[in-house]
Amino acid sequence: MPFPWGPSLMRRMYRSWSGPIRKTAPPLLGSLTRYLMLSTQRRISDFNSFVVRTNTCGELRSSHLGQEVTLCGWVQYRRQSLFLILRDFHGLIQVVIPQDESAASVKKLLCEAPIESVVQVTGTVISRPPGQQNPKMPTGEIEIEVKTAELLNSCKKLPFEIKDFMKKTEALRMKYRYLDLRSSQMQYNLRLRSQMVMKMREYLCNLHGFVDIETPTLFKKTPGGAKEFVVPSREPGKFYSLPQSPQQFKQLLMVGGFDRYFQVARCYRDEGSKPERQPEFTQVDIEMSFVDQAGIQKLIEGLLQYSWPKDKNPLTVPFPSMTYTEALDLYGTDKPDTRFGMKKYLKSKDFEVIKKFAVNHFNQEVSPLFLKTSGSGKSPFTKLLKEEEKTALISLMGAQEEDVLLLTAGEHKKACSVLGKLRLECADLLEARGVVLRDPTVFHFLWVVEFPLFLPKEEDPTELESAHHPFTAPHPSDIHLLYTEPEKVRSQHYDLVLNGSEIGGGSIRIHNAEQQQYVLETVLKEDVKLLSHLLQALDFGAPPHGGIALGLDRLVCLVTGVPSIRDVIAFPKSFRGHDLMSNAPDYVSPEDIEPYHIQVRRPEVTDRKDVKSVICETESSQQLVLPSLAKTENPLEKLALGQTPELLERRKSSKYPDNQ
Amino acid sequence: MPFPWGPSLMRRMYRSWSGPIRKTAPPLLGSLTRYLMLSTQRRISDFNSFVVRTNTCGELRSSHLGQEVTLCGWVQYRRQSLFLILRDFHGLIQVVIPQDESAASVKKLLCEAPIESVVQVTGTVISRPPGQQNPKMPTGEIEIEVKTAELLNSCKKLPFEIKDFMKKTEALRMKYRYLDLRSSQMQYNLRLRSQMVMKMREYLCNLHGFVDIETPTLFKKTPGGAKEFVVPSREPGKFYSLPQSPQQFKQLLMVGGFDRYFQVARCYRDEGSKPERQPEFTQVDIEMSFVDQAGIQKLIEGLLQYSWPKDKNPLTVPFPSMTYTEALDLYGTDKPDTRFGMKKYLKSKDFEVIKKFAVNHFNQEVSPLFLKTSGSGKSPFTKLLKEEEKTALISLMGAQEEDVLLLTAGEHKKACSVLGKLRLECADLLEARGVVLRDPTVFHFLWVVEFPLFLPKEEDPTELESAHHPFTAPHPSDIHLLYTEPEKVRSQHYDLVLNGSEIGGGSIRIHNAEQQQYVLETVLKEDVKLLSHLLQALDFGAPPHGGIALGLDRLVCLVTGVPSIRDVIAFPKSFRGHDLMSNAPDYVSPEDIEPYHIQVRRPEVTDRKDVKSVICETESSQQLVLPSLAKTENPLEKLALGQTPELLERRKSSKYPDNQ
Structure with a gap:
């Protein structure tokens, strides 16, 4: 009797937890002081060039005492008629509202300006009186003695208070996105994103000679490329397509001698309505000539290390690596979250939840095996196991007293997937009890390599389809199998996984026209005519090449620790693809589509x-x-x-x- | 009798030429040495990290003598069976083909590899024998004594020779764009573009605290925004639109407190088939809060100065500025080429050409006035002029002996436009004779300011339309006219002109909701419902703000001195919007458009x-x-x-x- 229940996965789930029990880390709600860390992590930017202000609200300190400053910001709140707290992206500052008769007009303005109005003040930086300092506020030792003030724009009654905004429903946040963007969390997210991308550019362009090249987004349909938006052209029946990635162009750039290409590329994918997907998204797209898999991996490790925010723990490289087979065996997924093994805080009712989950989601039975002090195991399964099998299993898993093994049987990949999902389900159960398994401030990168090159088609398992895309090169050790047993060929594809999410993927590409044609025509049964330009290009001196694309939205989402990629995109679409602020997409007039020879x-x-x-x-x-x-x-x-x-x-x- | 022929324009055309006569500068065909200037203008990039080569072909010098190197490149040509010239993006290197028996396989490989094949060689850098150095070649003092060689990819017979590629028709270049990209000119253009953009990012992001924020390209139709591509959505009758600029989003970012925004933004415009227009193009998009026109201008001057290529003469700032009215009066256009005035090398037959041009293109008569030694002028016009009028005219123009004045009469703007076009026509005529008027290595930037805010609609001059866009703020001195004589209001719009091409434009925006609504509703008669989100945003504490967008393709085109923007775009579309390489746009299957509820x-x-x-x-x-x-x-x-x-x-x- 085979044991197809993924023993190594069980061992991992069981063994590798060793951290202390902590309460789940609080969500990373933005604090204004974090801006300072962002802005001082590089050489100081001048935020005050070209504009009327002399300083930002948030930057003032005791070192500015006595300086006359001009500040512009939004009215955060007032304390009686004595103080006005002014805010800009950099932080808060306290403005003293003058009380004497001679400054009556300034007093009136500052007292009457509605919350979130835009105000410009000029005045002197003074010390707060003894006992009135606020150590929790970065500008808490000082305040502004105001001389003149101007109301730059008055604010009407808001649909909600800015400071509480994060507690509002997402739909309200999206409808008034421009207000939501004023929140410290959104300011932090988008500024961090900008800085990470800038550091990536420095690394690629300045340190390593990469060329930033823009490729078209009005392209044609990719063979087999479902999920592409179409754009009607002015020629009847002809359409552009919005590509899912610059894949063909980046390879053609290699043929064109651009050796080291990168682009922060806008990509498009129409998946109808899917949670956590956006119809347009951004990837850091990279391709190199004369490179192997190890070279790309080293490049990406260096890239992430260089661009990693200074307010996070620095990254250690190289990242660990495991094969696709190992990942499936050990974790039941090709994107394992390696921050945790598993821990034994499950209660008996949890096993009912787990068993029900497996049946409902996978139509798969799962049995827990409880290890007792006696050393024997208790499980519905045990009836089916001989004593020596049971002993062998316990020994194989290295299981100890009070441990629990989850067992299932079935087709290997499916059984592994079920156990992989159950591992995450167990983690959810434990975290609901306050056990920190997946610390959002810890970042576990992992390379997953040696994927299969082809997979059986779901609708017809006798036919093969590309596991990733048809340009992926076969593993050098498996090339001979391409022509005999293509289903056994491993690829030179690699995925980069962070905390259980795939944040990047790439491969060494086929650079031989004949091999590419064989894969397309014979293995995949694709219409090669649609790719004739690419096949021809490979024949005209294409260098060996490979590359990778990092999903920028997802990466920044994980780095900032926010719940959704919508929190790291300035104007995201809803899960139905709507812009709830402007109401896009919208109806158009017949005249608008007339030139495109289409009708609704x-x-x-x-x-x-x-x-x-x-x-x-x-x-x-x-x-x-x-x-x-x-x-x-x-x-x-x-x-x-x-x-x-x-x-x-x-x-x-x-x-x-x-x-x- | 009025003198509506633009006397100041004539004076300029006439007076301000002072340069020596030179032959027209040769077109800037790329030389490999220019790459070195590019790559050494900043801290040295490591072009050899992560890959198998140790050096680029073009970087080797006598200082590398004795080093063992591994090079990868394309076979440029062979000299007999003795030398192979290997090329990469960096330059050329001479490889000595070994002649001794023991290296027979290396010899065979190097002798038989077809031109443009990809080859990897390992060997030692040695001196060329005395007398065999090539001073014209940056690597001309050395050569490679090869030990091992590998054919990485063989090249089939090319449709043309790479080195002559620039002489091929553009359609052939476009069909085989990946080969065209190997030309030194295209390598130079795209690498220069990448470096200029990188420097701009450093200036904006690192030096001045700008935040790089991506805005959606799947948006909704802009009111009055013709020329927008539509993208059908999965809801019947609803379409996204590909926006011509991130205008609304950048303003909403200001309302959202992102103070200093920039984006190298992909924009879309469907103008059918127009020469020198691309359906997708790139602009450097900038917006700031609390800024005035002078602030934006200073920012842009600094930006261009900082990012200006080191192999060009450095820029002098501030750039000169002239009002729209002055530009029209002096140059007959709102984008004057200020590199030249005009010069007197026209022959009598030229005047026939000029007169015919004016009649054919503008249905406008033009008369030349020839000034004779006698001090009198000869012209068909002279009959119509009294003697004192003639004298006044000559004195007004500061005309001297042998000078020619071109005169026309008519509606002011039209007459000015004709003379402006004729000025360029004259420049063409003179340059055809070898007089350099428009030196492509000289860069004349010019601000044009104080445009009218509104223009009469062409189809109905009693109605007004925005001269630029409806968010442009009125000039502070003219605000009172907005409500009485809107046609007289000047705007806070500014254009940046380089050598007669508009390369940028922007404005201070309206930040007051009431004023914006008045402009949209009362002046422009637009449907404000479509912009309700923007009007509402202005009411919720919008700061004063303004910005600009630079046309990156046009700018890089002028900087590199190439004839077309297609030469600074990796994969441009033809003037009909076709990708001649991949054949986009293309026919799609009914299934492809089925989810979008459209039919052809x-x-x-x-x-x-x-x-x-x-x-x-x-x-x-x-x-x-x-x-x-x-x-x-x-x-x-x-x-x-x-x-x-x-x-x-x-x-x-x-x-x-x-x-x-």
């Missing part, structure tokens, strides 16, 4: 019958709205005409499973 | 009758192809089905004037 295809009558309810996207949590359909003859026509633009057709669950 | 609208029968000929875009110069339409029942159906994808429907000239 109204849903068929047969479709209309399916419309039982519509969903109103006013909140990130969906509200089911059941409009009185009887009152309108044709609700979809109403939708299409924009009379009820906030209403969305509810799709069939089969097509849009993530909406459910 | 075939041309109407009435349209079909117009199809008399089709144009085949195989060359940048158009070839008229007259297909035998009689043989096919429905030629457009054929087009739409992709059977003859290279054939394009020829549009009516009225709609696409630039195709003619």
Whole structure:
């Protein structure tokens, strides 16, 4: 009887926890002092050049005492009619509201300016009186004795208070994104992102001679490339496509002798509505000639080390590496979170949850094996195991008293996946009890290598498809198998995983035209005509080359410790692809699309019958709205005409499973 | 009788030439040595990290004598069977082909590798024998004594020789763009572009605290914003739009407290087929809060000075400035080329050309006035002028013996425009004779300011439209006129002109919601609902702000001195918006557009009758192809089905004037 339940995974889950028990770390809510760390981590930028202010609100200290300064900022709050707290991106400063008769107009202005109005003040930096210093405030030793003040713009009544904004629903935050951006967390996120990207550019461009090259986003459909937005052209029936990555162009740049290319590239993917996906996203796109896998890995390790924020613990390189097979065996996934093994704080009711989870999500039975003081194990499974098998298992797992093993049986990959998911489920259960398993301030990078080059197609397992993309080179040791047993070929693809999320992936590419044609035509049965330009390019002196792309949104999301990539994007779309602020996408006039030789295809009558309810996207949590359909003859026509633009057709669950 | 012929323009044309006569500067064909200037203008980049080579071909010098090196490059050419010249982006190096028996395999490989094959060699840097040094070659004192060699990729017969590539037709260059990119000129252009942008980022981000923020490209249609590509969404009838600039987002970022924003932003504009326009282009997009016009101008002067290539003469700041009215009066255009005045090398037959040009292009008569030694002027005009008027004119123009004045009469702006165009026409005529008027190595920047805020609509001059865009603030001195005589209001818009090309434009924006609403609703009669999010944002504490956008493609084109922006873009589209390499845009399957609720609208029968000929875009110069339409029942159906994808429907000239 085989043991297909991933014993190594179990051992890992079981053994490698050794940290102290801590409460889950508090979410990284931005503090104004962190801005200072950001802005002083490099040579000092001049934030006051070219503008009317002499200083930022947040930068003033006792060292500025006696200086006359001009500040511009937003009214954060007032303390009686005595003090006004002014805010800019850099921090807060206390302005003393003058009380004497001669400054009546300044007093009036400062007392009456509504919260979040924009104010300019000129005055002198003075010490706060003894006992009135605020040690929690970076500017807490000083205040501004104001001479003149100007109301630059008055603020109307806000839909909410800025400081509490993070507690608002996401839909409200998105509708008033420009207000949300004033929060210290969003200021921190986007400024950190800008600085990390700038450091990456310095590393690539200045230190290592990479060339920043922009590639087109109006391209053509990639063979097999589903999920590409189309852009109608002025020629009937012809469309551009918004590419999912600059893959073809970066390879053509290598053929063109641009040796070391990078681009912070805007990419597009239309996945309908999926949580944590954006229709447009950004990747740090890199390609090099004359390089091998180790070279790319070293480059990326250096890149991340160089661009890593100074307010985080520095990174240690090289990053650990494991093969795809090891990752699946040990962690049940190709993107293991290596911050934790597993720990024994599960209660018996937890095992019911876990077993139910496995059945509901994977239709897979799982059995826990409890190790007792006696050294024997108790499990429904034990009936099925001979005593020596049980002993062998316990010994194999290195299991000790009070340990629990989770066992399952089945097809290898599926069984491993179930155990991998259960490992994360267990982590959720334990963290709900306050055990810190996945410390967000700890960063575990991991290379996963030696992926299979091809996978059986889901719809027809006798056919193969690329595990990643058709340009990936086979592993040098497996090239002979390409022509005999392609399903056994490992690739030169590598993934970079951070804390259980894939944040990058790349490969050494095929640079031989014949091999590329064989893969496309014979193995993948693709129409090579669509890629004739690339095949031809490989024939005209293409150098060996390889590259990688890092998912910038995800990376910054993990670095800043925020819950969603929407928190590191200035103007993200909702999970349905809407801009809730401007209401994009929107209806257009027939004249707007006339030059493109397209017309809107109204849903068929047969479709209309399916419309039982519509969903109103006013909140990130969906509200089911059941409009009185009887009152309108044709609700979809109403939708299409924009009379009820906030209403969305509810799709069939089969097509849009993530909406459910 | 008024003198509406722009006397100041004439005076300028006439007076300000003072340079020596030179032959037109040779076109800036790339020389390999220029790469060195590029790469040493900053701290040395390591071009050899992470890869198998130890050095680039172009960097080796006598100082490397005796070193064992590994080089990777392309076979440039062979001299007999004795030397192989290897090339990479950095330059050329001579490899000695070993002649002794023991190295027979290396000899065979190096002798047989086709031109443009990719080769890796390892060997020792040695001195060339006395008398064999090549002083014209940066690596001309040395050569490589090769030990091992490897053929990394063989090259098939090329469609042309790389070194002559610049002489090929543009269509051939575009079809094989990856080969074109190997030319020294294209390597120079794109590397220079990358370095200029990097320096701009250092200036903005590191020196002045700007935040690089990415804004969405999937947006909604801008009110009045024609020329926007549409992207169908998965909701019937709803479309995204690809914006022409991040204008709304950058202003919303200011409202969001991001004080100093920049982005190297991809922008989109569908102008059908226009020469020197690309459907996607790049602008350096900047916005600041608490800034005035002078602040933005100073910022940009510093930015260009800092990022200016070290192999060009350094820039002098501040740049000169002139008002829109002055520019029109003096130069007959709002983007004057101030590199030249005008000079008197015109021959009598030239005046016939000039007069014909004015009539043909502007339906405007122009008269030359020749000044004779006698001090009198000879002109068909002189009949119409009284003697004292003639004397006054000559004195006004400061005209001297042998000078020629070009005179015209008519509506002021039109007359000025004609004279402005004629000035350029005269410059063409003179340069055709070898007089250098517009030295491409000289860079004349100019600010043009105080544009009108509104212009009469061409189709209905009683209505006004924005001269630039509706968010531009009125000039402070003219605010009172906004509500009484809006057509007289000057704006706070500024253009940056370089050598007669507009390379940037920006403005201080309206930050007051009421004023913005008045402009949109009352002056421009726009539907404010579409901009309700922006108007609301201005009410919630919008700071005073302004910005600018530089056209990066045009700027780099002028800096590198190449004839077209296509020479500074890695993969440009043809003037019809085609990628001639990959054949984008292309036909898609009905399944590809099915999720977007659109269908292709075939041309109407009435349209079909117009199809008399089709144009085949195989060359940048158009070839008229007259297909035998009689043989096919429905030629457009054929087009739409992709059977003859290279054939394009020829549009009516009225709609696409630039195709003619």
